[in-house]
Amino acid sequence: MNSSATVIGMATTDATGFYYFADTSTIGLTPGTNCSLNVTIPTGYSSSTPASQTFTWSANSVVGNFMLN
DSSP: OEETTEEOOOOOOOTTSOOOOSOGGGGTOOTTOEEEEEOOOOTTOOOEESSEEEEEOOSSOOOOOOEEO
16 A cells, blocks of 8 residues: 555455455554555466555545456
8 A cells, every 4th residue: 555655554365355454553544645555466467457546545444446367
């Protein structure tokens, strides 16, 4: 996860593709922060659609879908 082009957190998905950041306050994420989620393409795939998603953090769940191709 990026904020102002600075990586502030990383997460790996589980077997179903779910990921989370357990405590956003420890990575400096406060409500109103503009962020983007970027995908690191795993071996065996060539791209992600979309390549990233932007959002404004509101201290609630954020749902994003990425399709690996």
